[in-house]
Amino acid sequence: MSEIRICGYRPLSGEINVQGSKNGVLPMLAASLLQRGTMRFTNVPIIQDVACMVGILESVGCRCWFGRNVLSVDASGILGTEIPKADVKKMRSSILVMGALLGRMGKAGAWYPGGCSIGSRPVDLHLLAFSGLGACVKEEDGRIEAWGRMEGGRILFPFPSVGATENALLASVMAAGETEICGAAKEPEVIGLCSLLRQMGALIEGDGTDRIRIKGGRELHETEYAVPGDRIAAGTYLTAVTAAGGDAVLWGAPWESMETVIRSLRGCGADIEPIIGVGGTVAGAHIRMEGRPKPARIRTGPYPEFPTDLQSPMLSVLSLAEGESVLTETVFEARFKTAGELVKMGADISVSGNQAMIRGRERLSGTRVRAWDLRGGAALVAAGLAASGETVIEDCIHIERGYEDICRDFQFLGGDICWSA
Ligand code: UD1
Numbered sequence: 001m002s003e004i005r006i007c008g009y010r011p012l013s014g015e016i017n018v019q020g021s022k023n024g025v026l027p028m029l030a031a032s033l034l035q036r037g038t039m040r041f042t043n044v045p046i047i048q049d050v051a052c053m054v055g056i057l058e059s060v061g062c063r064c065w066f067g068r069n070v071l072s073v074d075a076s077g078i079l080g081t082e083i084p085k086a087d088v089k090k091m092r093s094s095i096l097v098m099g100a101l102l103g104r105m106g107k108a109g110a111w112y113p114g115g116c117s118i119g120s121r122p123v124d125l126h127l128l129a130f131s132g133l134g135a136c137v138k139e140e141d142g143r144i145e146a147w148g149r150m151e152g153g154r155i156l157f158p159f160p161s162v163g164a165t166e167n168a169l170l171a172s173v174m175a176a177g178e179t180e181i182c183g184a185a186k187e188p189e190v191i192g193l194c195s196l197l198r199q200m201g202a203l204i205e206g207d208g209t210d211r212i213r214i215k216g217g218r219e220l221h222e223t224e225y226a227v228p229g230d231r232i233a234a235g236t237y238l239t240a241v242t243a244a245g246g247d248a249v250l251w252g253a254p255w256e257s258m259e260t261v262i263r264s265l266r267g268c269g270a271d272i273e274p275i276i277g278v279g280g281t282v283a284g285a286h287i288r289m290e291g292r293p294k295p296a297r298i299r300t301g302p303y304p305e306f307p308t309d310l311q312s313p314m315l316s317v318l319s320l321a322e323g324e325s326v327l328t329e330t331v332f333e334a335r336f337k338t339a340g341e342l343v344k345m346g347a348d349i350s351v352s353g354n355q356a357m358i359r360g361r362e363r364l365s366g367t368r369v370r371a372w373d374l375r376g377g378a379a380l381v382a383a384g385l386a387a388s389g390e391t392v393i394e395d396c397i398h399i400e401r402g403y404e405d406i407c408r409d410f411q412f413l414g415g416d417i418c419w420s421a
Helices: 022-034 048-059 085-090 092-105 124-132 162-172 188-199 231-244 259-267 308-319 337-344 374-386 406-412
Strands: 004-007 012-017 038-042 063-067 070-074 107-111 136-140 143-147 154-156 177-182 203-205 211-216 224-226 246-251 271-276 282-289 297-299 324-328 348-352 355-359 368-370 390-394 416-419
Touching: 004 374, 012 231, 012 406, 022 038, 022 048, 022 070, 022 092, 022 162, 022 188, 022 231, 048 063, 048 070, 048 085, 048 092, 085 092, 085 107, 092 107, 092 124, 092 143, 092 162, 124 136, 124 143, 124 154, 124 162, 162 177, 162 188, 162 211, 188 203, 231 246, 231 259, 231 282, 231 308, 231 374, 231 406, 259 271, 259 308, 297 308, 308 324, 308 337, 308 348, 308 355, 308 374, 337 348, 337 368, 337 374, 374 390, 374 406, 374 416, 406 416
Parallel strands: 012 246, 038 224, 154 177, 297 324, 368 390
Antiparallel strands: 004 390, 004 416, 038 070, 063 070, 107 143, 136 143, 177 211, 203 211, 246 282, 271 282, 324 355, 348 355
């Protein structure tokens, strides 16, 4: 069982490079299946979820090469249409391979997906997208099958699900005719997938709004693509500095997609400024924080609202705030498990339904805690770096799903943190 040990209560100062986006690269890897050549991705994060996606691609017949954040996927010889059960259970995004396989092979089978234990996370909207394109869908004994010739259609989502929008895109670019996705998610990762698909030859308009239009049925071709920086990993580091104090530079933080997070952390007292690079583009973010955070009222929601993935890290910040805060979770129903761990560290948090009331304490104290999920684990790292004494986080395997090496990154910022088993 992998553990992280932290001796906290010291400011974080230094510079780090932000890894490529986990949630961005996973649908892009699934998109590799839609062409018959070799895709080349750069700035790919070396994390468990990418390894799992590579395993799935190989299991259906792709050949993959991974070296130093560059991943090539040769999808010329796909034969399989079934996503292995073990992989689907490990990672929810494996369901994205279904849309792509359905598009390429006319058939796809999978088991109900797993992933973090943060709520029920059904896949009904994914299946609604497939049937909206004319595919037949069968659900039986925990298995899902979809097959048939797809044609452009109108898909109407009652909730802007990120994964279902991505699956709808992956399937509809191969469906002949025009498709309209209404109620689409506007997340930067959806825009990233559309931009990759366009570079592969697809005709897509309207991404970044709730209505995406696709002219499908075109032959797509191989391309090379640089995965953008991970806004959630960058946000995790910003919350850690806001909690522990310090002065840090995050190179490659995707500033444009972090507006709500930056505004919220500025509200807590952090001084965060963009670093302007060559040609006037933003090359990163510079954060300075002194003293205790100010309290806040934060509500998670679909983009551009505050990301649910940073709700737990924000809980760590607000546990140390000078006053009372309220955090409302509107996306996933069971995402406050980390609150119980923070309470073990001395936080004063009461959860009622989808709301957490946080009465900030002057100090948290290190103790033994458990990472229940990926972002909850990262939140405990942020709390441990701010807390006095030693924090030991158990079950850090969840953290490895999404962060290349969270200990290495915080060591660069002067943190006394290491993997211990
Ligand atoms: C993606 C992100 C995840 C993030 C989430 C919300 C990836 C790999 N993961 O997950 O990090 O927390 O977006 O920003 O990109 N829902 C349904 N039926 C469905 C699909 C979803 O009811 O078929 C519900 C879910 O239970 C949840 C809500 O919709 O309550 C949001 O889920 P969704 O946007 O689909 O999240 P994911 O794509 O799984």
